[in-house]
Amino acid sequence: MAGSIFGKHFTIQTFGESHGEALGVVVDGVPAGLSLCEEDIQIYLDRRKPGSSQFATKRAESDSVSILSGIFEGKTTGTPIAMLVKNTSQRSGDYSEIASYYRPGHADYTFDRKFGFRDYRGGGRSSGRETIGRVAGGAVAFKILKELGIEVCAYTKSIGPVSIQYDHFQKELITQTQTGMPDADADRKASDYLSECMKESDSAGGVVECYVKNVPAGIGEPVFDKLDARLAQAIMSIGAVKAFEIGDGFTCAHRKGSENNDSFTIVDQNVTKKTNHAGGILGGISDGDPIVLRAHFKPTPSIFQTQQTVNKKQEEIDINIKGRHDPIIVPRAVVVVEAMTALTVLDLMMDNLSSRMDYLKKIYQPGHKED
Numbered sequence: 001m002a003g004s005i006f007g008k009h010f011t012i013q014t015f016g017e018s019h020g021e022a023l024g025v026v027v028d029g030v031p032a033g034l035s036l037c038e039e040d041i042q043i044y045l046d047r048r049k050p051g052s053s054q055f056a057t058k059r060a061e062s063d064s065v066s067i068l069s070g071i072f073e074g075k076t077t078g079t080p081i082a083m084l085v086k087n088t089s090q091r092s093g094d095y096s097e098i099a100s101y102y103r104p105g106h107a108d109y110t111f112d113r114k115f116g117f118r119d120y121r122g123g124g125r126s127s128g129r130e131t132i133g134r135v136a137g138g139a140v141a142f143k144i145l146k147e148l149g150i151e152v153c154a155y156t157k158s159i160g161p162v163s164i165q166y167d168h169f170q171k172e173l174i175t176q177t178q179t180g181m182p183d184a185d186a187d188r189k190a191s192d193y194l195s196e197c198m199k200e201s202d203s204a205g206g207v208v209e210c211y212v213k214n215v216p217a218g219i220g221e222p223v224f225d226k227l228d229a230r231l232a233q234a235i236m237s238i239g240a241v242k243a244f245e246i247g248d249g250f251t252c253a254h255r256k257g258s259e260n261n262d263s264f265t266i267v268d269q270n271v272t273k274k275t276n277h278a279g280g281i282l283g284g285i286s287d288g289d290p291i292v293l294r295a296h297f298k299p300t301p302s303i304f305q306t307q308q309t310v311n312k313k314q315e316e317i318d319i320n321i322k323g324r325h326d327p328i329i330v331p332r333a334v335v336v337v338e339a340m341t342a343l344t345v346l347d348l349m350m351d352n353l354s355s356r357m358d359y360l361k362k363i364y365q366p367g368h369k370e371d
Contacts, residue, residue, distance in 0.1 A: 009350035014133030019121035024084040025133030032078030041065045044139040047335040083136045101311040105301025131336045138339020141346045154210035154338040156180035159190040180331040203300035206330035208337045217288035226284025234340040235295045243296035247279020
């Protein structure tokens, strides 16, 4: 199966299935000398693990991570870091019935068409549990970016018809509310909305917003590896994401140029912009302002209502899906968006090291002494 590797310099390769023995990731390109332990990884995995709220699947998994390689005496060695999370609560029998038909909104049909075979237990590689490897790899990227003074923060912007109000924004609420919303009032309204969806055996979609602060100007390549293009690939590769925005995104299409352009100005002898409609990226390259992006998630396709589909015999049938499913993907996906954003930004920062001669001279100039 191609397509399980992400990144060029700082890379992750994820593996495993929802109902297999385990899932994990191999992270390569990590500089030697970074302090790293399993607790650094676990804190992020705990944010996406199942059973964390009434709006998450009731599948009981600890998602405890083990680091198998690449660490010695508490520091990275510069070699690949392998991490493993074992599955402990598989109930594959819940899925035996779907081997013969295609669930609406799922990848069952497309996997069959591509491979001629599929792991029907919980969706296999197309399951949300695949993101365990992304989050574990992202945790390493977070650690490096933090040492560089770069902050990555994602949160739930909206669920169904309920959106946060920025004047109510409280960052600490992101990990305290069941919805991942940094607005207590919006969290209450969204929780009520989700409760109604659950009573109706239905699900909901929503939007995750993410910002990255303190990324220096000049990160990203101007043609195929634009920073926004790479971020779009990273975020759109997350299951259930159906749309992506940078800056003011879709709104820009309804403006005039005079309304959308960000005027430049000088503040404290530094070039900056008066506004940030561009979302911190111009010409595919970071401009020094906060990078702002949004991921739009579809409703969870596994709903407990009678639905119409077809089976492998090409018969039209009615189905009722069983199993343990999230009524909404968004709250547990917040940390996944953070992880993919961090992986992308760090990879392109490493790419940028060779863009200017003076960068190379700082490392390799004659007389430079290593510690």
